[in-house]
Every structure is written in structure tokens, then in C-alpha cells.
Amino acid sequence: MLDDPTDALSAAPPAGARRNGPARGRLKFCYGPMDCGKSTLALQIDHNHARQGRRGLVLVRHDRSGAPQITSRIGIARRATEVATGTDLRDLVREQWARGQHVDYVIVDEAQFLSSVQVDQLAELADEAGIDVYCFGIATDFRSRLFPGAARLFEIADELQPVQVEVLCWCGLPGRFNARVRDDVILRDGDTVVVADTEHSVVESSASARSDAEMVTVRYQVLCRRHFRSGDLGPAAAQHGQLRLS
Numbered sequence: 001m002l003d004d005p006t007d008a009l010s011a012a013p014p015a016g017a018r019r020n021g022p023a024r025g026r027l028k029f030c031y032g033p034m035d036c037g038k039s040t041l042a043l044q045i046d047h048n049h050a051r052q053g054r055r056g057l058v059l060v061r062h063d064r065s066g067a068p069q070i071t072s073r074i075g076i077a078r079r080a081t082e083v084a085t086g087t088d089l090r091d092l093v094r095e096q097w098a099r100g101q102h103v104d105y106v107i108v109d110e111a112q113f114l115s116s117v118q119v120d121q122l123a124e125l126a127d128e129a130g131i132d133v134y135c136f137g138i139a140t141d142f143r144s145r146l147f148p149g150a151a152r153l154f155e156i157a158d159e160l161q162p163v164q165v166e167v168l169c170w171c172g173l174p175g176r177f178n179a180r181v182r183d184d185v186i187l188r189d190g191d192t193v194v195v196a197d198t199e200h201s202v203v204e205s206s207a208s209a210r211s212d213a214e215m216v217t218v219r220y221q222v223l224c225r226r227h228f229r230s231g232d233l234g235p236a237a238a239q240h241g242q243l244r245l246s
């Protein structure tokens with residue numbers, strides 16, 4: 001660790017600062033489809049670190065609960081700091097330092113929604129301040145295109161870890177794609193956006209004039225690549241409850 005952590009992220013670190021020791025922070029991205037247990041894993045990692053006396057910062061972008069916390073489908077939750085579009089993630093760490101708290105690790109849930117700039121800030125925290133950064137998120141959107149945050153993480157993370165916990169397509173193959181579905185038809189385009197999970201979806205539109213009629217009966221279904229491509233939602237498609245966004 002650097003002697004004075006408040007200097008670690010300054011624009012011009014003191015000459016020789018790096019010689020004080022190797023920065024040991026690592027940037028890790030755990031990714032998988034919706035409902036694969038990423039949030040549960042995030043909470044478990046937080047718990048494991050905290051139990052060893054390490055101090056962490058838990059961040060979330062667009063949590064499914066609508067409140068700043070990480071919630072998991074198995075019923076556990078932890079308060080988290082909501083990251084806004086323009087938040088400089090380094091500032092969140094500096095605020096902790098200003099209060100005399102050190103930061104050993106940072107956990108980010110829904111990391112696919114981070115901007116590429118924010119992911120770069122996480123890399124800086126790992127490299128310059130020796131902070132371990134664990135990002136959790138979905139790799140691809142409903143069009144099977146990488147989310148910006150996920151794309152940047154694939155480019156620069158030290159470690160990429162697929163999370164594949166019991167999320168299967170209706171056919172039994174691993175589910176890898178989050179299909180956006182309306183009236184049992186897969187939507188192939190539309191505003192980029194997004195998703196919190198299969199029960200509560202957040203649609204964030206760049207177009208301000210989206211009519212209410214367009215907001216209803218959208219749901220997400222995890223599919224294997226074959227059935228994502230073919231659009232076959234399986235025999236139970238008609239039985240799925242329709243999510244209404246009002």
C-alpha cells in the first residue's frame with residue numbers, strides 16, 4: 001500500500017510512489033444471464049471479506065428494488081450506494097478516506113450499466129490504490145449485444161468469471177441470452193436498455209416520448225442461443241405471467 005492513500009489517485013502521484021510496493025488490486029468481472037445468482041454471489045463475497053475485517057464499498061447501478069441496495073432473490077439484501085450516470089467512482093473512495101476509513105475492496109452490482117469511463121476508474125482504483133474490485137453483471141442486452149459497461153470490463157478486467165447457476169433455457173440447455181418478449185414474441189430492437197430482472201424491469205428510454213401503450217406487457221426470458229435465434233419461447237410461453245410496466 002502507498003503511505004498516503006489520499007495521494008494515490010491524484011493526477012500526478014509523487015515520483016517513486018509505485019516503488020513503495022506492488023499494487024495488488026485486481027479487477028474482476030463475474031457475468032451471467034439474469035437470475036443466475038450474481039447478486040447472491042456479490043453479497044457472499046462482501047460477507048467473506050467483512051468477516052476478515054476488510055472494509056468494502058458496495059455499489060449498485062439500477063438495483064432491481066429501486067432502492068440503493070443489493071437484493072438477491074433468495075431474500076438477503078445489503079445497503080449499497082447508488083451510482084449515477086456521472087458518478088466518479090474514485091470520489092466515492094476518496095470520501096471514505098476523508099472520513100478516515102480505508103477501502104480494501106469495492107463490489108459493484110449491475111455493473112453492465114456502468115459507463116466505460118467508470119470501468120476505467122475502477123481499474124485505476126485497482127492499479128493505483130491496491131483495491132480489489134468485484135463487478136457483477138449481465139454481459140449482453142436483449143439484442144444479444146454487449147452492454148457498454150460489460151464491454152469495457154471484457155476489455156480490461158484482470159479476471160473474467162462466468163456465473164452459470166441453474167439458469168436454463170426451457171429446453172434444458174444453459175441460458176445465455178436475455179430475450180425481451182412482448183405478447184410471446186421476441187423483440188429484436190428498440191431502445192437500448194434495460195433490465196433489472198425478470199420480475200421487475202426497468203426501461204430507461206433515451207426517447208422521452210415513449211407512450212404508455214409501449215410500456216406494457218414486456219417481460220424477459222432467458223434462452224439458449226438456438227432458441228434466442230429461432231424465437232421459440234417453449235411450450236410454457238403462454239403460461240408466463242406478463243409483466244406490466246406502468
Ligand SMILES: [Zn+2]
Pocket residue numbers: 169170171172173223224225226227
Ligand atoms: Zn433452448
